Amino acid sequence: xxxxxxxxxxxxxxxxxxxxxxxxxxxxxxxxxxxxxxxxxxxxxxxxxxxxxxxxxxxxxxxxxxxxxxxxxxxxxxxxxxxxxxxxxxxxxxxxxxxxxxxxxxxxxxxxxxxxxxxxxxxxxxxxxxxxxxxxxxxxxxxxxxxxxxxxxxxxxxxxxxxxxxxxxxxxxxxxxxxxxxxxxxxxxxxxxxxxxxxxxxxxxxxxxxxxxxxxxxxxxxxxxxxxxxxxxxxxxxxxxxxxxxxxxxxxxxxxxxxxxxxxxxxxxxxxxxxxxxxx
Ligand code: NAP
Numbered sequence: 001x002x003x004x005x006x007x008x009x010x011x012x013x014x015x016x017x018x019x020x021x022x023x024x025x026x027x028x029x030x031x032x033x034x035x036x037x038x039x040x041x042x043x044x045x046x047x048x049x050x051x052x053x054x055x056x057x058x059x060x061x062x063x064x065x066x067x068x069x070x071x072x073x074x075x076x077x078x079x080x081x082x083x084x085x086x087x088x089x090x091x092x093x094x095x096x097x098x099x100x101x102x103x104x105x106x107x108x109x110x111x112x113x114x115x116x117x118x119x120x121x122x123x124x125x126x127x128x129x130x131x132x133x134x135x136x137x138x139x140x141x142x143x144x145x146x147x148x149x150x151x152x153x154x155x156x157x158x159x160x161x162x163x164x165x166x167x168x169x170x171x172x173x174x175x176x177x178x179x180x181x182x183x184x185x186x187x188x189x190x191x192x193x194x195x196x197x198x199x200x201x202x203x204x205x206x207x208x209x210x211x212x213x214x215x216x217x218x219x220x221x222x223x224x225x226x227x228x229x230x231x232x233x234x235x236x237x238x239x240x241x242x243x244x245x246x247x248x249x250x251x252x253x254x255x256x257x258x259x260x261x262x263x264x265x266x267x268x269x270x271x272x273x274x275x276x277x278x279x280x
Contacts, residue, residue, distance in 0.1 A: 002027065006059030006073060008039040008048065010116065010200070012064030013125025015158075016044035016167035021127070022157045027058055030122075038122045038179050056080045060150055063089040064104035067097075074101045074108070075152040081109070086147045092174065092225070093168035093232040094138045102140055110138035110167055112174070113160060118221040135160035138167040154267070178245055178279065179229040185219025186226060212229070 001024045005012045007028040016039065020026045028045035030036050031053055036048035047054070055061055055077065065073050070091050070106045078088070088109045091097050098110040115133040116125060139148050155162050167172070195201040219226075231235055254263045 001025070001060065001155075002058045004029065004061035005028075005045065005057040005078065006061060006063050007065035007069075008035050008044065008057065008122050008125075010120050010122075010124040010126075011066065011113065013039055013044045013122045014061065014115075014127070014129040015062055015064065015113075017042070017127045018158050018253070019127055019154065020044065020280075021045065027054055029055060030117060031087070035122050039125075039190055042122070042125065044122070044125055052077050053080045055263070059275065060086045060088065060154065063087065063091075067091050067093060067232055070097050071100045071104075074104055078105050081105075086150050088151045091232075092229060094136075096169045096232055098138055098140060098167040099156065103214075106142075107144060107146050109151045109239075110145055110170075111155070112136045112138070112170065113155075113158075114174075114178070115160075115245070116221075118217060120222045120225075121180060127196060131159035131179065133160055134163055136163045136165060136170055138165060138170050171233050172236045175240045179233055179237050180240040182218045182226050183231060183241060184214055184244060185246070187219070189216050189219050 001089050004018055004022045004027045005016050006020075006027050006029045008016070011029075012028070016026045016028060020043065026045040028036060028039045029047035029050065031050065032151070033050055036045075036050060039045045039048050058081075059186070061077065061081070063073055063077070069255050071090050074087060076087075077185065084107070086107045086109065087101070087105050088095060088111045089101065090111055092112060094110045094112060098108070099107045109138055113133065113135045115128075115129050117126070135158065136150060137148065137155070152162060176220065192204060193201070195204065251263065251266065253259075254266075
């Protein structure tokens with residue numbers, strides 16, 4: 001199959017590596033010529049250009065640009081495509097993208113691979129990034145079945161675990177398990193850096209080990225992505241942050257009241273509930 005990838009960064013570059021290894025012909029487009037050259041050099045794409053018209057022969061196009069550019073990119077891209085081309089995206093927020101992109105292009109299927117690293121750019125592209133990871137498709141009632149089937153087949157080739165939901169459900173769910181953790185982790189790093197005693201701060205930095213590494217990872221990642229999550233999933237994220245703040249307030253109250261019994265009950269419940277979120 002001729003597959004186009006638009007935006008050759010961490011996600012686009014990684015998709016290219018895996019889909020190409022399944023025998024597909026991958027046509028890449030990115031903003032910078034140097035990125036196009038690097039994508040060819042690492043074997044992520046067969047050919048690449050900074051010009052969108054190279055995608056005219058693609059049967060499917062994955063839009064992998066930064067979140068805020070997905071809709072404007074679809075708008076520009078479709079002027080070069082035959083009506084049969086299936087367009088899908090990998091954006092971390094779905095409702096605002098799917099609403100507009102579906103109205104612009106009948107054969108549009110919203111998607112989101114739940115995989116990533118703290119790195120960005122084509123240099124960060126990895127093989128097998130999507131294996132055993134969730135990949136959510138968010139079709140609407142008007143999305144053609146044939147387009148869903150084509151994207152579904154490619155996602156299966158990546159070795160991902162496929163899920164379907166409405167765009168709004170996706171945004172509410174990822175707000176809890178992806179966007180809220182980024183904000184909480186960012187606040188954790190900022191709070192630690194607020195330590196007023198320079199010696200204590202330096203000691204804390206020396207003593208930080210696996211616990212801090214785990215809890216600070218997502219808050220110390222791509223700044224642009226963090227802002228995009230907040231901007232495009234604002235309502236769901238504010239609701240999740242409010243829920244988080246309520247729970248934090250409860251914990252503060254219990255510690256102030258030295259109510260160790262109730263605090264222990266919270267930790268016991270969490271210990272039971274965490275495995276429901278972490279499925280290896
Ligand atoms: P990234 O590594 O920064 O890659 C984005 C790439 O898009 C850049 O390398 C850039 O290439 C290219 N680009 C920027 N503007 C462009 C334009 N106008 N036209 C064509 N290409 C352009 O970001 P990413 O992490 O792969 O994220 C890409 C998308 O994946 C986002 O929508 C994000 O929501 C989604 N996503 C990210 C993750 C994650 O954990 N990172 C996970 C799932 C989904 P140049 O080098 O040519 O400038």
